[in-house]
């Protein structure tokens with residue numbers, strides 16, 4: 001009987017701190033990695049070129065890391081429930097191991113793959129790896145999933161968390177087995193897959209870059225995170241989101257780093273900052289648990305009031321928002337940052353999402369999709385959670401949050417630094433004009449910068465009126 005285990009990588013593009021892979025290694029040293037470029041994902045119309053560029057970069061490094069450990073990573077490009085199963089059969093694999101995911105598509109696909117493998121008599125073992133606590137481990141006293149973040153955090157933060165493990169050396173395929181590889185391909189380029197992305201990525205792909213970024217962040221930026229994370233002109237956040245989305249770094253590695261910092265930290269301000277960062281990691285887990293237990297979130301509003309909301313969906317306004325031409329400097333700067341880099345600062349994600357839904361009265365799902373088409377860290381659970389929070393359609397005990405673009409700018413970009421960085425045409429405009437948004441008409445004309453496409457005060461009144469008509473009558 002063969003002792004070969006196929007390890008199917010999905011959102012865990014790394015060798016270290018990988019629960020499923022460590023479990024496979026406990027069973028056998030002969031482990032071959034597999035990654036499937038799934039057309040059902042890559043051919044969707046909400047795939048960001050920057051995200052695919054990051055994915056391919058991670059796979060390139062993973063191939064190298066497998067070789068260094070004595071084994072190999074195989075790449076296939078078709079439906080995994082056929083090709084992965086055929087591959088496992090051709091190689092007479094003893095078992096296929098993989099880590100589970102919370103997304104509705106992945107869960108359904110995995111059921112098909114498991115069934116097909118079992119029909120062939122191939123053992124399947126699955127694990128939870130991408131979260132510190134799997135769905136079902138964090139429940140209310142009545143054993144229900146949480147729908148509010150604060151009590152989730154209180155419970156989640158008290159639970160004991162696993163530590164990361166390193167991986168011993170592996171054994172690869174022998175020559176005979178290598179000849180049976182009919183399904184595998186060389187890792188394609190971005191262009192082979194039909195995408196183009198030329199700008200530098202906000203974080204270099206792969207395990208090594210993610211670890212260096214964590215180290216750098218923990219050596220300095222994290223100590224002022226509580227304050228600095230709000231200012232989009234600062235490098236005040238970790239930028240680890242894509243690494244977390246694709247699992248270029250393990251969540252236990254990140255958590256352990258925060259615990260070590262807390263242990264060695266004396267200043268209360270720095271301690272608060274580290275805890276604030278931990279709370280962001282818990283938001284990530286909260287939204288993943290929500291999507292797991294309420295998969296319908298992926299296709300519509302959580303709150304009834306928003307299921308038939310009379311969105312105005314003006315296409316010209318939507319295009320102006322996408323292109324960063326709304327005439328509201330903070331909104332436009334943020335959208336240009338997204339379009340040019342594939343990343344947007346969290347404060348700005350909240351501002352532009354509020355603007356799209358409350359000022360332009362456009363369905364949040366259009367914004368959600370546009371973000372997925374651009375973000376290098378685009379992630380269904382976090383993106384959907386962020387959009388539903390901003391639209392007031394989601395699990396937020398404080399509905400009807402409306403951000404005022406001018407007061408947000410005055411608080412969080414008081415010198416207009418961020419605006420000037422992303423809207424160079426406004427570089428010479430007075431700070432006072434930039435932060436109030438009250439740029440005189442002639443000045444706008446001189447800079448080639450548009451007039452505001454809507455009036456914030458009027459639109460928020462209109463939004464509230466529409467909303468009050470939707471509320472269930474007592």
Ligand SMILES: Cc1cc2nc3c(=O)[nH]c(=O)nc-3n(C[C@H](O)[C@H](O)[C@H](O)COP(=O)(O)OP(=O)(O)OC[C@H]3O[C@@H](n4cnc5c(N)ncnc54)[C@H](O)[C@@H]3O)c2cc1C
Nearest residue numbers: 237238239240241280284346349377378379382383386387
């Ligand atoms: C409308 C909207 C859409 C968003 N879309 C995404 C998305 O597609 N992918 C994504 O990873 N995040 C998304 N976020 C959350 C947040 O903006 C990003 O995680 C963050 O800006 C990434 O930068 P960072 O890695 O420097 O974050 P840091 O501030 O360093 O936070 C550390 C990590 O915590 C997690 N995190 C932080 N804030 C949140 C949050 N509010 N919700 C869930 N996880 C969080 C991320 O994994 C992040 O990398 C969205 C937020 C909003 C308001």
